[in-house]
Amino acid sequence: MEHGRKELLQKLWAAQDEAYELMAEYDSLPHTYGSVVLYQAEALVVNLIGEHSDITITELGSILKKTASACSQIVRKLKSKGLVEQVRNESNNRQLNLRLTDAGKQIYLDRLSLNLECQNILFRMLQEFSDEEIAHHIAVQERINQAYRGDIDRSKVSVTE
Structure with missing residues (x-):
């Protein structure tokens, strides 16, 4: 993976972590x-x-x-x-x-x-943000959610084995 792409993806990961922490704080x-x-x-x-x-x-x-x-x-x-x-x-x-x-x-x-x-x-x-930018963000978020669902499914399998 090229360095610039990896850096962007790491920033995305960090932004997701921050969003999770903010939502968890709000919920608490x-x-x-x-x-x-x-x-x-x-x-x-x-x-x-x-x-x-x-x-x-x-x-x-x-x-x-x-x-x-x-x-x-x-x-x-x-x-x-x-x-x-x-x-x-x-x-x-x-x-x-x-x-x-x-x-x-x-x-x-x-x-x-x-x-x-x-x-x-x-x-x-x-x-x-334009409608296209928001639609693109939704597509990215849906893919991230798909990865999270996969993490959950894999965790359930590993716990029950």
Whole structure:
């Protein structure tokens, strides 16, 4: 590999590392919505319940790629904060569906607004780039994501062997 190309790819690797670290830092911070403090994992569950009313803990786990036990723990925290309620399914008495309380719905709406604001800030920052440059970046990012998925798959195989 030619030196200039290798240097560029190393800069790309470093930029990906920095993006990961920034996202991890953001996700680790508590966020306040009115008088309620939520971590990203909790806020994500609020969003999913807001998008999929009557979702079950098992379905949450499937979407989040987490165990039902891990999702139950988050749901318990959200219930104790008065944001989520569990309602017995009328067709299947053994199943509990999740719904947002009025307070949970307000946080869901606040988060939608915050997300839109963050997107708008980013989109304004990217205005200097052409559509072609952004499309090219998407193609590169999709290839990087493909490599990450491969890393995950290889790691799962090596752990189970």
